Structure formats: structure tokens, C-alpha cells
Amino acid sequence: MFSAMRENSRMAGTQYTLHVYLRAWRKHRGLTLEQTANIIGSKPNTLSGWETGSRKVDLDDLKKLADAYGVEPAALLFAPPGGPKFEAMREASNLIENMSEERAKAWLQLGRTIVDEN
Structure with a gap:
């Protein structure tokens, strides 16, 4: 696994x-x-x-x-559970569930770009 x-x-x-x-x-x-x-x-x-x-x-x-x-x-x-990152992960998971595969990949790439800028 x-x-x-x-x-x-x-x-x-x-x-x-x-x-x-x-x-x-x-x-x-x-x-x-x-x-x-x-x-x-x-x-x-x-x-x-x-x-x-x-x-x-x-x-x-x-x-x-x-x-x-x-x-x-x-x-x-x-x-x-309980921390701000946990809640953010839960919200992100809920958002991505409703996206097409292409939109989800684009959204993740945007997130990576933001992380790389920091």
C-alpha cells in the first residue's frame, strides 16, 4: 500500500x-x-x-x-485533526472532488507555483 x-x-x-x-x-x-x-x-x-x-x-x-x-x-x-492545516486540507479535498481531472491538475499546479514562490 x-x-x-x-x-x-x-x-x-x-x-x-x-x-x-x-x-x-x-x-x-x-x-x-x-x-x-x-x-x-x-x-x-x-x-x-x-x-x-x-x-x-x-x-x-x-x-x-x-x-x-x-x-x-x-x-x-x-x-x-483540529489544526488549521487539517481544516484547509478538508476544504481543498471537498473542492477538488467537484473538479474535472484537467481542472484539478491545473489547480494543483497553481498551488505548487505558490509554494515555489515562497
Whole structure:
């Protein structure tokens, strides 16, 4: 499942960025690096590397993180509920559902252009 998600992400022209929301999920659950590392049987600096993207997370560790945060592994690819990014993602998802494939691709390209400008 995850290899397919990575491949689809590459095909869409985006980077695979699992690490983007790992810290947000940990904070959402009210855990420190040390607490999370103890729960999953890892070291805090390893977890920190996953959160910054300087280390890759293997599937076994991803499952452990998801279990620690009480979610399915795929949820870690998105912002945790309640934050402004989560609400923005929900709204964007609702908008894109009603678009043709061509319009959706154009809309995503516009978003990438805006991100690249920052």
C-alpha cells in the first residue's frame, strides 16, 4: 500500500514527505520525543531525524508510530485533526472532488507555483 502511495506521489510530481506531519501528530497526542521513543522502542534522535526528514522511516517503524498515536499508518501522511492545516486540507479535498481531472491538475499546479514562490 505505501509503495503505491509513494509511486503515485512521484507520478504527480510531488516529493514523498512523510516527515511533514510526524511532529504534529506527536504534539497532537501530547507526547515528547523521549516518551514516543520509549513507546516505540527507539531513540529520541532517531525519532527527531524522522520528523525532520533527515532519516527515512521504514514500514515497521511507521506502524509503531501509528500505533503510538492511535491512528492508521496512512493518517500520518496528513495533518492531525483540529489544526488549521487539517481544516484547509478538508476544504481543498471537498473542492477538488467537484473538479474535472484537467481542472484539478491545473489547480494543483497553481498551488505548487505558490509554494515555489515562497
